[in-house]
Amino acid sequence: MTDVIRVLIVEDEPLTAEAHAAYVSRLDGFTVVGSAGTGRAMLAAVASEQPDLVLLDFDLPDAHGLQLVRALRAAGSAVDVIAVTAAHDARGVKNALALGIVQYLVKPFSFRTFAERLQTYRAFRRGFEDRRSLTQADIDQSLGTLRPSIPSELEKGIARETLDSVQDVLQRASGGLSATEVAEATGTSRVTARRYLEHCVTAGQADKEVRRSGPGRPEYEYRWLR
Template sequence: MIRVLVVDDDALAVELHTAYVERVDGFVVVGQAGGARAALTALADPDRAIDLVLLDLTMPDGGGLDVVRRLRASGAGVDIIAVTAVRDSETVRAAVSAGVVHYLIKPFTFAAFRERLEAYRAYVDGLARAAGHTTQSEVDALLGALRAAPPRLPKGLAEETLAVVAERVRAAGSPLSSTDVAEAEGVSRVTARRYLEHLAEIGRVHREPRYGAPGRPEIVYAWAR
């Protein structure tokens, strides 16, 4: 069983991530921490073994990257998955350099979360099976296990169009309807709605009702910031 410490200064996020962990076979939450100092205290406790930390990177009492660096400097072998809304390339590069095994950007779906944990579990299981010296193919398999394959798009959706629609919503100053996106990108309203609904399902946009003319409200989509 892989023992997990959940670290986030948002109590609701701690509850959500804990519930997610408990839905994935082979993992158990053995601790929760609401900040950097609490995380370091929990990790220093000799009576509590921790294998994996789900670590937020922005907390009022210290940055998550500082926690990672202090752990590495102390020789701690615990693994880290960054779970954060920070998405700039400099931070991602620093996290990878510090030894973070996965980087999961908020908001995310349970499916995306489960993929990362299952990939990590495959990596741990592979290490446990390896004995003594490993071959190049075994090393490649171990490292490959950490790289969860990106979720496949539903049939009929294209990566390029999805990226264009996502950028249109992200850059908009206000929520957009499927009609707004269709007219801006030169696609049908049905097509625009399919892409918008997919973005909503994976947590990249939020659905909102927009009330205007009498009758049923129009559904609009706002970027999940």
């Protein structure tokens, strides 16, 4: 297996496809090798680009995602597939798992959720590298990596969606950000942004230091711990 995971994005909405490509570009160890907006284009791209992983939307103009996975398997392709879709009916999810889809992402989702799923997938792949056989413990560990732990309950007054937004802004920043700057980027008040930033500091996800900005009340800037 190669060190860099080659990703094919299958999505019929151009802006969404671009967003997913941008997400992939922010992750170490992944690279986008192509994009397809139809099922027909996807099958052709899998044959020509030989990706390691397909990020597959189910609702395509000419085919359903599950039909495409069946077609891949019938053709002998063992490419890994992560469902990236708004479809979440119980029967569809069950059928997806039966076809060997390794992860299932329900739209909409934050970058944090996207990154967690791809990172657990990468850990899953690594469990098979340079091995001719696996012990029961190896198999259990590999399967376990695909099931991220359930996050502990958030403290009172902290909403998951807002927290994801603040964390995303910090992760994308090239330097430290003030509460005011985070508030502007997330569309929240400065007080709210500061509360969530302090939560990140307490959780060990970010640190803060005084920003030197002349006389007057000091202002803190927050930086994601990479």
